[in-house]
Every structure is written in structure tokens, then in C-alpha cells.
Amino acid sequence: MSVSRYALSVWWRNFAMYRRTWKLNLLPNFFEPLLYLLSIGVGVGAYVTEMGGTSYVAFLAPGLVAVAAMNGASFEVTYNAFVRMNFEKTYAAMLTTPIQPDDVLAGEVLWAVTRASIYGGAFLVVLAAMGLAPLPAALWALPLLPLAGLLFAALGIAFSLRVPNIELLNFYFTLFLTPLFLFSDVFFPLQERLSGAWLWLAEALPLLHPVRLVRHAFRGEWSPILLWDLAYVLAVSAALLALAIRVSRRRLAA
Amino acid sequence: MTASAPVVVCDGVTKRYGDRLAVDHLDLAVPPGVCFGLLGPNGAGKTTALRMIYGVTRPSAGRVTVFGLDVARDTRQVRARLGVTLQENALVEALDAVENLRIFARYHRLPRAEAERRIEELLDFLELRSHAGLPVRALSGGFQRRLAIALSLVNRPELLILDEPTTGLDPAVRLALWERVRELRAGGTTVLLTTHYMDEAERLCDRLAILAAGRVVAEGTPAALIRERVGAQALELAVAPGDEARVLDGLDGVRRLRSGRRLVLYAADAAALLETLRARHAAGDPAAVVVRPANLEDVFLALTGTGLEHQP
Secondary structure, three states: OOOOOHOOOOOOOHHHHHHHHHHHHHHHHHHHHHHHHHHHHHHHHOOOOOOOOHHHHHHHHHHHHHHHHHHHHHHHHHHHHHHHHHHOOHHHHHHHOOOOOHHHHHHHHHHHHHHHHHHHHHHHHHHHHHHOOOOOOOHHHHHHHHHHHHHHHHHHOOOOOOOOHHHHHHHHHHHHHHHHHOOOOOOOHHHOOOOOOHHHHHHHOOOOHHHHHHHHHHOOOOOOOHHHHHHHHHHHHHHHHHHHHHHHHHHHHO | OOOOOEEEEEEEEEEEEEEEEEEEEEEEEOOOEEEEEOOOOOOOOOOHHHHHOOOOOOOOOOEEEEEEEEEEOOOOHHHOEEEEEOOOOOOOOOEEHHHHHHHHHHOOOOOHHHHHHHHHHHHHHHHOOEEEEEEEEOOOHHHHHHHHHOOOOOOOOOEEEEOOOOOOOEEEEEEHHHHHHHHHHHHHOOEEEOOOOOOOOHHHOOOOEEEEEOOEEEEHHHHHHHHHHOOOEEEEEOHHHHHHHHOOOOOOOOEEEEOEEEEEEOOOOOHEEEEEEEEEEEEEEEHHHHEEOOHHHHHHHHHHHOOOOOOO
């Protein structure tokens, strides 16, 4: 891997574009977790006396922070990266300059991490304003946002570098991200509904780990299992990025 | 590297994609300070050859040297000193010309003050200033193309590579771009371009190489290629393929080219040839006769064929 400071040039290109269009981009992503919070958290939550030892809306809020980070990173490395690569020829133009394929990949991942942090951070601000982010404990969620972003940037880029047409990205969202969203401890404590081998199998779900990390941060609690969550996020990200490097060199420098 | 050493050298360069041979033992030397044209039908391997020259694609065999450096090894150093305008404009359409130029200056990691100075120069050089503040998507194809060329000049390249620079542009924009290319060349920039426009190649290029099926089939100055490959003048006739033998009877040495019902004969003196044919009533429809100087298009068609069946 020969990542260099040129990766920052790639990041800056996306940032320069985002700076111009952020209002259009931020609002839909901003509203999505908010709508879930109001409908499921406040609405359905009114019929639930408690979940995981807290009010339902307090249970749901940290999970949605992790989901916001997941979505921020995922859109960037799937649809946006696909358009840049195949339609706008952005990478082809970058590769006429000293930028190398590894820089492109690193810059894109770095940018996806940035977007994840912006989305997760913006939602955190909303939660704080609604009194649903206990301060200062919830601030521990801030360093977790880039981690969640890294995981989903790695997952998404490893997938979208391989697909030949943009329609296939729909599969990634409907068959992968949506099930993750529904079954990763966000809406109910998965661990209480599963037993035996299923309990172990559930640990393979990527979103589960950022959700558990953020929820513990909100509660200001530490648990040894968080070490496993951190290890999972870092190891899976590293493995997928190693794979993505190989694929990107082949795709970008064919 | 001495002053006269070639800027680009392709030495037995081959590129294979699976079973398909895109470039086949390409040997090429681009001297410094010239405008060098790479011609050839679609699929001849022009773009692949360019991609290997600026190092985004590795040759399957052979070696590309640019500025005396091995492109495969010193990719970053080589690319820092060259500029490439791709066939398709790669612009950020939501941003304006200045912002697009700044992005490219970042790609080259130019210091900010230096970048701003060069952007100012390029806004004038490519006449972008009048609409420099508008989002690129609102601007004409000609403006977008000029901006794309400006992007590839932001690092003041010693070698400028243009892949079909004027395709789809109106005549006025083409003329203006040719003038800019001439100015760059006069300033010492070496230019390597591909084009499908033979008039562009003839007027702009000092030297040409014609590619067919991944190989160089002819190389030289436009004038020498025309003289050697076809002759000074062309005589176009409307003659059915069945009558061709009668027309050419006794004219064994004459070079000819057929495209549908049109037959083109090449000669040092086309008017004299026409008289000969008329004398034996073999000139076909008189209204369809054209006598003209031979041009690069004749060379191109003679070397690469007039049929479409070989094009992928």
C-alpha cells in the first residue's frame, strides 16, 4: 500500500463539492433518524414501559446515532463513489495526476468517515437538544462515530468496487443494510430474544458493535465486551480494506 | 536527458486484455517541442497507448519511458510533469471553473499562492474569465472543454496529452483551441494528441503516427506521408465497381481507393489523368468528377481501409 498525502487531495475534492451542496445532502439524512425517533421511539415507545432498563425512547436514541453514521458512510462509498468512478470519470481524472489508486481509495474512505461523523454528530446534537443524550456521558459517542464510519466505508467500498452496474447497489441496501438496521440491537435487545448458537451468530452482525458501543457511551458504562466490539470494528475494517485495495488497483488501473 | 532526447519512448509496448491485443509491439518516439499526432480508427489502440504513456495502465510487455524516466516505476514523478485531457470531461459540474481548477491544483499539491497565480493565468489563456463564477453544468460544451484543457495545464506540464481534444466542438472553438496548442508548443511544451479529424492532424501536428490494430502502420510529417503514401493530387470519379476494370485499363501503377460508388485515383497530375480517361470515355459521370490536392484523409483511408467490418 502506498497511501500518501495525495489521499488528502482526494478527500478535499469531495469536501469542496460537499461544501457547495451540503444543505441538500444533509437534510434528508438528518430527518430520517429523527422520524424513526418520533414514530417508533416516542409513538410506539409510549406503550412500552421500559426496555433494557430505560424508557424506550432512551433505549432507541443511541442506536439511531450509530445508524446515522452507518448511513452517512454507506451512501458515500456506494452510490456516490460509483457515480464518481463510472459516470463522472473523477477517478480517471485523478489518475492523470500524481494521485495513485491507493490514494483514491484512502481518500474516499476518509471522506466516508467524515460524512459518517457529520451525520452522526448532527443527530447527536438533535438528541441533546431534546434531552435524550445524557451529557457529558454521551460525548463518548463522538469518537465512536468515525469508527462506525470506517466499518461501513470498508464494507461498502469493498462491495461497490466489484459491482458492474448501479442497480446492484440496491441489493446492498435492501438485503444487507436494512436487515442490519432492523436486527442489530437498535429497536430491541437482540441478546434477550436469542439463545444458544444464535447468540454467537448475532455477533457477526456489523452494526451490532457500533450500537453497543454508543449505547454504553450514553449510559456512561464500561464493559469488557466493548473491547470485543472495538476489535471487531478494527479487524473487519482492516480485512475489507485490504481486499478493496486489491480490487481498486485492478479496477482503476486496468 | 539531453535537449534533443525524445520526451516519450515506447519500446515494444504491448497491452493484452484477455485474448484481445489492444496494443501490439508499439514502437514510438516523440521528440521534444513538437506536436505529435496519433491517428487511427476506433479501437486501433490510441487511448490504450496514451494510458500506458501516462502510467495508469501497465503494459503487458515492453517499456514506456517519459522524460527519461520509467513510467511504471516513477509514476508520480512523471505525472507531476505532464498533463492529460481525457476524451470525456471530468468536471465537478456543481462547482464553477475556479473551484474546478483549485481541485486540480490540489491533486498536484501546488502551494496555494502559486495555484491561485496559475489559475488566473489559465482563466485568461483559455478565455474562461467571463463565466468563471458559474456552475459548470450551466455552461456550453465549448466552455467545458476549454476548462478541461485548463485543468490539465495547471501544473505547467512539459508534456500535454490530448485525447480527441476537439470532438463535438463548433468550428470557432476548434480554431481557438488549435491556436492555444500552437502557443503552448511555441513555449516549449511537447504535445501528444489523438484525433479523428484529419484536417486537425494536418494543420496542427508536426509528426504523425497512424495506428491500425494496435500497431504503427505509418509515421512521418503530414506532408511526407501524403507524398509517399498517395501522391500529390486526387481524382474522384463516380464509377460502378463493375466498370472499374475498364477505367483502370492500362493504368496499372495508379494508386486507388474505393468507397461505395466513388473511386479515387491518385497521381502527380490529376488533371492530366482525367484527360486520359476522358479520351477513352472512362471518366464516369462528368458532374461527379472532383480534382483536388491529396490530403491526410486519403492516407488514412489507404492505410486503414474504408470498410466498417473490421471495427469492433
